[in-house]
Amino acid sequence: MIILDLPISQIVLTRIKESIENEIIDQIVLEDDLSSIGVNSITFIKIVVDLETEFDFEFDDEMLSYKSFPTTNSLVEYIDSKLSRIT
Numbered sequence: 001m002i003i004l005d006l007p008i009s010q011i012v013l014t015r016i017k018e019s020i021e022n023e024i025i026d027q028i029v030l031e032d033d034l035s036s037i038g039v040n041s042i043t044f045i046k047i048v049v050d051l052e053t054e055f056d057f058e059f060d061d062e063m064l065s066y067k068s069f070p071t072t073n074s075l076v077e078y079i080d081s082k083l084s085r086i087t
Contacts, residue, residue: 030073
């Protein structure tokens with residue numbers, strides 16, 4: 001499902017929520033630590049693939065670890081910076 005008409009933060013949160021199995025899924029916010037909401041290396045790669053497809057860009061190789069993004073918001077900021085370089 002492509003949802004580019006939404007803000008980047010909303011798209012990222014939606015993709016994360018679709019990828020994790022967590023009882024607090026509806027309470028996830030931008031300030032959450034990715035590992036504390038159930039994101040691990042496998043889940044993160046799934047999220048990355050979804051976001052690369054959604055936004056039509058590729059993550060830099062050195063950013064392909066969920067440990068590169070301490071919070072959900074840091075992931076949003078990275079995507080925003082990548083998209084601003086494209087346009």
